[in-house]
Amino acid sequence: MRSALVVGTGLIGTSIALALSRRGIEVYLRDADESAVRTAASLGAGRTGQPPQAVDLGILAVPPARIGVMLAEAQREDWARVYTDVGSVKALVHGAAEDAGADLSRFIGGHPLAGRERSGPLAARADLFEGRPWVLTPGPTTSRDALNQALELVSLCGAVPVVMDTDEHDHAVALISHAPHLVAALMAARLENAREESVRISGTGIRDLTRIAGGAPELWEDILSANAPAIAEVLAAYAEDLRAAVDALHAVGGDDAEAAKRGAADLADLLRRGNTGHARIPGKHGAAPASYTGVPVLISDRPGELARLFAAAGSVGVNIEDVRIDHSPGREAGLVELMVDPTVADRLATDLAAAGWTVQS
Numbered sequence: 001m002r003s004a005l006v007v008g009t010g011l012i013g014t015s016i017a018l019a020l021s022r023r024g025i026e027v028y029l030r031d032a033d034e035s036a037v038r039t040a041a042s043l044g045a046g047r048t049g050q051p052p053q054a055v056d057l058g059i060l061a062v063p064p065a066r067i068g069v070m071l072a073e074a075q076r077e078d079w080a081r082v083y084t085d086v087g088s089v090k091a092l093v094h095g096a097a098e099d100a101g102a103d104l105s106r107f108i109g110g111h112p113l114a115g116r117e118r119s120g121p122l123a124a125r126a127d128l129f130e131g132r133p134w135v136l137t138p139g140p141t142t143s144r145d146a147l148n149q150a151l152e153l154v155s156l157c158g159a160v161p162v163v164m165d166t167d168e169h170d171h172a173v174a175l176i177s178h179a180p181h182l183v184a185a186l187m188a189a190r191l192e193n194a195r196e197e198s199v200r201i202s203g204t205g206i207r208d209l210t211r212i213a214g215g216a217p218e219l220w221e222d223i224l225s226a227n228a229p230a231i232a233e234v235l236a237a238y239a240e241d242l243r244a245a246v247d248a249l250h251a252v253g254g255d256d257a258e259a260a261k262r263g264a265a266d267l268a269d270l271l272r273r274g275n276t277g278h279a280r281i282p283g284k285h286g287a288a289p290a291s292y293t294g295v296p297v298l299i300s301d302r303p304g305e306l307a308r309l310f311a312a313a314g315s316v317g318v319n320i321e322d323v324r325i326d327h328s329p330g331r332e333a334g335l336v337e338l339m340v341d342p343t344v345a346d347r348l349a350t351d352l353a354a355a356g357w358t359v360q361s
């Protein structure tokens with residue numbers, strides 16, 4: 001691939017454009033919102049303006065409901081040789097593209113399973129897709145050229161291609177992305193009118209569980225509507241489990257000793273199922289989930305402090321696998337947990353402490 005056009009320079013489009021530009025691809029940017037294009041260009045994601053001729057790959061990174069019609073229009077105006085999209089649902093996109101009269105042989109559906117709870121070009125990151133699954137949904141008529149260009153895109157973004165059919169994809173994301181998003185929103189919505197005294201003491205648990213509830217409501221309304229039946233099926237299963245959990249809790253808190261025992265066993269069973277399900281979620285690069293050890297370090301709230309801490313870990317040869325930051329508003333310090341291989345955790349704690357960092361035990 002030599003050239004690409006990204007339509008929709010928000011979080012995902014700009015992240016892709018940044019990754020491609022860094023790999024030397026000539027990237028053109030387009031968006032209905034002029035300021036989004038200008039911002040993306042100023043970040044180094046590519047150039048504004050019309051490409052002089054059709055580019056190798058057109059990447060449609062707009063909300064799912066817009067993709068089908070946009071593909072047909074792009075093909076009529078010959079923006080690119082072949083196209084892919086990044087929409088979070090796939091059957092609707094393929095159906096809408098067909099209804100709009102698009103040439104499906106020059107299109108392959110795509111969906112990177114990476115994102116953030118923030119929108120727009122300023123939230124973009126060139127490394128957003130590193131090691132993440134990127135689903136491709138070729139149809140019966142998809143050309144070899146479209147498949148190859150999409151595979152090259154995935155590889156240039158550092159992601160891992162996974163081929164699926166559209167229905168299989170939509171059922172899978174209902175379970176692992178869309179229903180969880182709704183539940184996160186339900187949990188966060190409970191805080192809307194909660195007492196300030198309660199919300200103030202929120203810890204990392206509720207923060208982790210509700211992070212994605214911060215996503216843009218317009219985009220998520222579009223995504224959820226486009227995959228509604230599959231999501232409703234998953235929610236109905238949650239509802240059964242919730243009913244059982246409520247019954248178990250009532251029994252545990254009641255006067256009947258036998259019922260309380262059964263209720264406790266039901267709760268334990270649910271929690272065990274949770275452990276098993278959680279353990280199945282793949283870790284980085286699609287590998288089996290690794291268990292890392294956290295090294296908690298207290299840092300002051302000064303610009304550059306985090307970068308200095310990462311550099312300190314790097315200088316003693318330790319790879320940081322993940323990081324959690326607990327930043328309490330109004331405090332001058334934050335707690336950073338460096339997640340590392342268990343075999344190097346003690347050495348890292350000792351070396352950081354020796355270098356003057358406040359490592360918590």
Ligand SMILES: NC(=O)c1ccc[n+]([C@@H]2O[C@H](COP(=O)([O-])OP(=O)(O)OC[C@H]3O[C@@H](n4cnc5c(N)ncnc54)[C@H](O)[C@@H]3O)[C@@H](O)[C@H]2O)c1
Nearest residue numbers: 008010011012031032033062063064087088115116119120
């Ligand atoms: N947010 C995520 O975590 C995530 C992850 C993977 C895939 N996706 C998918 O990526 C796509 C984009 O999501 P995002 O999070 O980048 O959203 P975003 O809101 O950050 O960006 C979308 C951009 O599309 C532009 N746009 C909308 N309609 C347009 C049109 N008709 N013509 C030109 N530009 C138009 C908007 O102005 C905006 O700049 C969606 O299809 C979404 O389902 C999102």
Ligand SMILES: O=C(O)C(=O)C[C@]1(C(=O)O)C=C[C@@H](O)C=C1
Nearest residue numbers: 088112113114115116117177212
């Ligand atoms: O990490 C996040 O913030 C996301 O919302 C990412 C996430 C996901 O559910 O994993 C959300 C929607 C996309 O279609 C793909 C990825």
